[in-house]
Amino acid sequence: MKSTIRDVAKMAGVSISTVSRVMNSPNSVIESKRERVLEAVEQLKYQPNAFARGLIYKKSFTLGLLIPDIENLYYAGVIRGVQDACIKLGYSLMICNTDRDKDRLLSYIDTFHEKQVDGVVLASDILYPEYYDKLVGCRIPFVLVSSHSDEYDIPSVEIDDEAAAYDAVKFLIELGHKEIGMIGFNHDNSIAGPPRYEGFIRALTEFGLERNIEKIKYANHRYEHAYQATHELFTDFPDLTAVFCVADEFAMGTISYLKDRNILVPGQVSVVGFDNLRMASMFIPKLTTIAQPIYELGYRGAEKLHELITTGSVELRREKMEHKLIVRESSREK
């Protein structure tokens, strides 16, 4: 059996309240006893039982994190951010990978409810009414990372996707490209899809390149889909000299396709990605991309959640962080 407060009390020859006191406010116990207690704690490797504590405090000091796809490098960064913030704040973290499955996410919320997590951060996913209702029904505070909600008033941290996409496309235009395509996220199951699309359109429009507006194919988060979408894109529009990919993973798929077709990148076609994953600089060619402060997004999200939990509200409802264009090898002047 694991040792309990009673074991410690007995070994130190004091009452359990005294043991409790040295664990929580050591100064309220006279030194001689305190030392005996500490000694016993050490000997017995005593750790207060979190269940018993949770029952009293009605807090688990645990946060939940919901992510759509753990095999996507993007989330590795946010996880690290959230986890580091948790360490700083004295929380544990329960990370759950939903594989983009609604039911699975919903059932994780049940788990969170049962385990009494103090709050959850929902990363990069649309806040569907089912999610909202359930979370609110369970009275679990939550925040959105790399996402936001227009419908509900929920704290969120993300970048300005529209502006970032605009910057990427503008960069391509200023490089002299006139025939520009895009591999985007499906609008109906992604939160970043619409704003990045808008940014693409705005840049095109501002520079009088409206003819490109329809040169878009959509993919579904993974490399393979982007590969296929690129095939469709170039079948329909073989004269493209640049493509804006709304994710680095898409950019890799696009470049792979082009490579298989013996089309040089950046020689014949320039490609710009989005996210600046760790892979972006490992890929050949190294990806020109929009850098998101991924780690910071996660870190900030956890801080915001903590603020929400402890004060009941947050200062900045919808927070935006800075993005940055990183020019590497996959793009070139036309």
Added chain:
Amino acid sequence: MKSTIRDVAKMAGVSISTVSRVMNSPNSVIESKRERVLEAVEQLKYQPNAFARGLIYKKSFTLGLLIPDIENLYYAGVIRGVQDACIKLGYSLMICNTDRDKDRLLSYIDTFHEKQVDGVVLASDILYPEYYDKLVGCRIPFVLVSSHSDEYDIPSVEIDDEAAAYDAVKFLIELGHKEIGMIGFNHDNSIAGPPRYEGFIRALTEFGLERNIEKIKYANHRYEHAYQATHELFTDFPDLTAVFCVADEFAMGTISYLKDRNILVPGQVSVVGFDNLRMASMFIPKLTTIAQPIYELGYRGAEKLHELITTGSVELRREKMEHKLIVRESSREK
């Protein structure tokens, strides 16, 4: 406030034991009451409090998972495996990323102890005596995934690293390569380093290519180090026509270096990786590599842990899973 068993009992007009019964063995309660209870549960969104339950059962139905580097795709796969197994087994999972920091790992064990996890899986890390002592001191059962221990008798699941490395090198030799180098893991902080080194040596020896035995440089888990190590390797041995990399991430670093030096892969140098990460087939060129059953390793590890927790021991102490050579584009006949 979240609703408790008492709220439900009151609303349904029964005693709390009846509520408890419908939650745990529904059939022991007469239908009419059961329905009223279920109705109340629904209405109040009642979830039994895991703290209270844990206090009684002395089980948290939670497992801990310790991984060295969440930004390494390898772990994404094992996490998914472990997590899926946990869902099947009715456990929650607490994933902790140690960033290869000993103290951090140790402090996660404290957290696990406090939260009373029922067991932990330690992935891909050497079982240092400090880890062992602490885990055993806290009486937490644990298993090793992609690792093993000669010193201690701890259940483990992994592949046969020596044989896998041997296969990779043999493949290169049979392709006609005679000048073969290796980028390995440092032996002092990696569990797979020594056996993969042994496999390399055995293949070389068996085929009379002992002259290559010293053509090894070591790197430290990440791409950048492998890039640097490759630089050193080719500086010392410019005539190499093949290199065996003990990780796909290393293979990417090696290929990147070669590319920067205008050395063609596989035209002039063949490269074989190890792991078969998702990236292996996205990279250009697609990586020839040793496939590990990563997901299954995680899944099996969790099952083994469950076996250990529930029965007190495991059938197969040190389990090996199958590896497989996958030939893609980064290798070619000499």
Added chain:
DNA sequence: CTGAAAGCGCTAACAC
């Protein structure tokens, strides 16, 4: 400064 005792929410005997 310290001990006794109540009680957090739940389960599991134990009566009825």
Added chain:
DNA sequence: GTGTTAGCGCTTTCAG
């Protein structure tokens, strides 16, 4: 079948 009750391990009044 169902209600009553005694804890599980801990914190926190409340006395002293």
